[in-house]
Amino acid sequence: MHINKDLVAASATPLVLAILAEGESYGYAILKRVRQLSGSELEWTDGMLYPLLHRLSRLGYVTTEWRTPPEGRRRRYYAITEDGRTALAEQQRQWATVTRALGDVWRDSGRLPMALGEA
Amino acid sequence: MDGVELQIAEWRTYVAKAPAVNGRDIHELEAHLRDQIAELDAAGLTADEAFLVAVKRMGDLDTLSREFAREHSGRLWKQLVLRGEDEAARPSSGWFEALAFAVAAGVVAQVVRLAAEVSDGEPRWLLPNLSLFVLPFLAGYFARRRQLDLRGWALTAAPFAVAGLVVNLYPYSAGSATELLVGLHLPVMLWFAVAYPYMGGTIRSHERRMDFVRFTGEWAIYYVLIALGGGVLLGLTALILEPIGPDVAERVFEWVLPSGAAGAVIVAAWLVESKQHVVENMAPVLTMIFTPLFAVMLTVAAATYAVTGVADAFDRELLSVFDALLVVVLGLVLYAMSAREPSQPAGLMDRVQLLAVAGALVLDVMVLGAMVARIGDLGLTPNRVAALGLNLVLLVNLAGTAWLSMRFLTGRIAFHRLERWQTSYLPIFALWAATVVAVLPPLFAFT
Numbered sequence: 001m002h003i004n005k006d007l008v009a010a011s012a013t014p015l016v017l018a019i020l021a022e023g024e025s026y027g028y029a030i031l032k033r034v035r036q037l038s039g040s041e042l043e044w045t046d047g048m049l050y051p052l053l054h055r056l057s058r059l060g061y062v063t064t065e066w067r068t069p070p071e072g073r074r075r076r077y078y079a080i081t082e083d084g085r086t087a088l089a090e091q092q093r094q095w096a097t098v099t100r101a102l103g104d105v106w107r108d109s110g111r112l113p114m115a116l117g118e119a
Numbered sequence: 120m121d122g123v124e125l126q127i128a129e130w131r132t133y134v135a136k137a138p139a140v141n142g143r144d145i146h147e148l149e150a151h152l153r154d155q156i157a158e159l160d161a162a163g164l165t166a167d168e169a170f171l172v173a174v175k176r177m178g179d180l181d182t183l184s185r186e187f188a189r190e191h192s193g194r195l196w197k198q199l200v201l202r203g204e205d206e207a208a209r210p211s212s213g214w215f216e217a218l219a220f221a222v223a224a225g226v227v228a229q230v231v232r233l234a235a236e237v238s239d240g241e242p243r244w245l246l247p248n249l250s251l252f253v254l255p256f257l258a259g260y261f262a263r264r265r266q267l268d269l270r271g272w273a274l275t276a277a278p279f280a281v282a283g284l285v286v287n288l289y290p291y292s293a294g295s296a297t298e299l300l301v302g303l304h305l306p307v308m309l310w311f312a313v314a315y316p317y318m319g320g321t322i323r324s325h326e327r328r329m330d331f332v333r334f335t336g337e338w339a340i341y342y343v344l345i346a347l348g349g350g351v352l353l354g355l356t357a358l359i360l361e362p363i364g365p366d367v368a369e370r371v372f373e374w375v376l377p378s379g380a381a382g383a384v385i386v387a388a389w390l391v392e393s394k395q396h397v398v399e400n401m402a403p404v405l406t407m408i409f410t411p412l413f414a415v416m417l418t419v420a421a422a423t424y425a426v427t428g429v430a431d432a433f434d435r436e437l438l439s440v441f442d443a444l445l446v447v448v449l450g451l452v453l454y455a456m457s458a459r460e461p462s463q464p465a466g467l468m469d470r471v472q473l474l475a476v477a478g479a480l481v482l483d484v485m486v487l488g489a490m491v492a493r494i495g496d497l498g499l500t501p502n503r504v505a506a507l508g509l510n511l512v513l514l515v516n517l518a519g520t521a522w523l524s525m526r527f528l529t530g531r532i533a534f535h536r537l538e539r540w541q542t543s544y545l546p547i548f549a550l551w552a553a554t555v556v557a558v559l560p561p562l563f564a565f566t
Contacts, residue, residue: 027147028154045178046155050147051190058190058461060533073154076147083533 008042012052014091015042017084020062024079027053053078061087123166127152130174137180139188152177191460216263217389224256224385225378232377247286247298250306253381254313255279260385261316264392271320278312282556289560296501297560304505304555310335311549328542329457334391336402336454341387349379406455411471413448417478424485441486442506445513448479452520453541461534465527473524480517486510501563505555512551516544 019025019033027049034042056062061084068074080088127149134145152173159169177183231252235245255276262275282305291298317334318327353375357368455472487510494503523537 026150028151031151045182046151046176047148047178047183048186050144050151051183051186054144054187054462055190058533058535060535064462073150074146075150076143 003042008044011042011095012044012049013056014088014095016049016052016056017061017080017088017091020078020080021085021088024077026075026077028075030078056084059083059087123156123170126167126170134180137184137187139184139191144187148177191462213393214389217260217385220256220260220263221382221385221389224253225382227252227256228377228381229374232373243291243293243298244287246302247305248283249302250309251279251283251286253384254306254309256381257384257388258313258316260388261313265316265319267316267320271316274320275312275316278315279309282309282312285557289565291560291565295560295566297563297565300501300505300559301556304552308549308552308556311545311552314545314549325539325542328545329538332453332541332545333402333457334388336450336457337391338387340401340405341390342383345383345387346380349383402454402458406451406458407468409451410455410468410475413451414471414475414478417444417448417475417482421478421481421485425481438486438490438506441482442509445479445483445486445510445517448475449513449516452476456538456541459534461538463534465530465534469524469528473521473528476517476521476524480514480521483510483514483517487514501559501566504559504563508551508555512547516541516547519544 015034015037016030019030019037022033025033030053031044031046031049034044053062053064057064057078060081062078062080065077065079066074067077130152131145131149134140134148135142140148155173155176156166156169159172160166164172231245235242258275258279262272265271267275286301286305314328314331315322317331318324321327353372356371360368360371452472452475455468487507490503490507490510494507497503519540520537523532523540526532527534527537
């Protein structure tokens with residue numbers, strides 16, 4: 001299944017914030033988590049994640065720090081802030097409304113009855 | 120593995136060419152690339168294959184660079200310039216346009232000078248209209264450069280047309296104070312009118328507003344540089360021409376000075392647009408030198424006046440000096456903010472800047488106190504209303520800046536919020552200048 005580019009872009013911010021809400025992480029690990037969560041259906045161009053992370057950092061949603069873990073290479077770690085959690089909660093409300101509306105209208109029209117429950 | 124190291128090094132050099140991607144970003148991307156290669160290696164790919172797949176997944180450099188540029192507006196600014204350089208490769212696109220507008224401004228300045236001479240030296244219409252003879256050309260230059268449509272051109276022209284009507288149709292009485300105030304405030308208002316074509320009509324974008332602040336700072340630097348160079352040139356010319364006759368040099372000045380001053384407005388703008396990276400290295404240095412100096416000066420002044428009291432010290436002249444000082448400080452703060460990389464954590468410079476802002480704030484409160492006392496004793500005049508309004512506008516801005524700086528320094532908000540405050544505040548300056556130009560004169564019956 002190919003997911004529309006606009007949809008990928010729109011879901012990027014809540015996805016990244018939600019992943020960071022699970023605990024601090026770095027770029028490569030975030031991308032792996034996205035692939036795992038979406039069963040590799042969400043295709044991101046790897047590089048694009050970084051401008052997004054930098055935007056979240058500018059907005060104060062995440063803090064960043066360069067660290068070298070005991071075993072591994074020097075990486076830039078991102079952690080979510082209180083502002084970031086607030087933004088994530090707001091995004092969750094919006095997405096819930098959208099999916100509920102789509103679910104209702106599709107259930108009423110009798111097509112694609114189950115597909116949305118998984119999305 | 121050596122082969123892969125070589126390939127990674129080549130890739131790094133290649134990525135470094137993207138103007139919006141800086142050194143730290145490259146480190147971050149490289150760490151990502153290495154993680155990806157390591158994983159693919161473990162999955163059984165050969166080193167070459169792993170490298171190719173990892174690079175492919177990273178995405179193509181043009182798109183990536185554009186995405187980085189979109190996020191880092193300061194670097195986007197560089198990006199714009201780079202596009203300007205590409206344009207310059209096409210014959211006669213950039214500089215020719217600028218030259219045409221500069222020459223037009225110079226010619227108008229000459230016509231104005233001749234007209235002024237005919238009507239006896241310095242006629243009354245000259246001062247209030249001065250900026251109206253020059254800034255429309257700057258606005259036109261940007262409207263053309265940003266390729267505005269008809270509606271954009273109309274919206275660009277509107278403030279100039281309205282200002283021209285208001286300034287020239289108001290029946291000022293002779294030696295009127297409001298007329299002088301209009302002469303001082305109109306350039307400010309029109310400068311903000313230039314912002315519209317400069318931003319290509321997207322005046323709601325906070326990033327573009329910051330670009331305009333940056334542009335204003337760089338423009339001022341270039342204008343001063345051109346003025347200094349021009350001063351040296353004219354001085355030498357005077358020395359060379361002196362033996363021929365003292366009047367000759369004066370004649371030359373009369374012709375060259377007005378046109379040069381008007382044309383330089385456009386030339387400086389063109390230099391900012393096309394030679395950005397030259398000043399780019401200067402901006403952080405200049406703010407780094409002058410922010411601490413101003414901070415010391417303001418703190419000393421605030422402390423001194425706090426001890427000696429202000430009641431008698433503030434006469435009319437000193438008040439205007441203080442207003443000028445506060446405006447300069449605010450300009451410096453804004454410019455420093457526009458030159459700052461927003462993602463950097465709070466540092467020493469931010470503390471120094473907060474000190475400068477706090478000093479300015481204390482001075483502003485004292486000036487306001489003295490001013491209110493004056494108004495209580497002597498009543499309202501156009502000058503006092505204009506000064507009071509300016510100080511209030513500055514006070515609110517400085518107080519907001521100080522408050523947000525404090526929260527930023529204690530790590531409670533991102534720098535972004537501070538930027539937002541300033542860019543949201545910009546229209547208030549324009550509105551106040553417009554109020555003094557359009558509302559104040561009728562309020563005081565054009566006296």
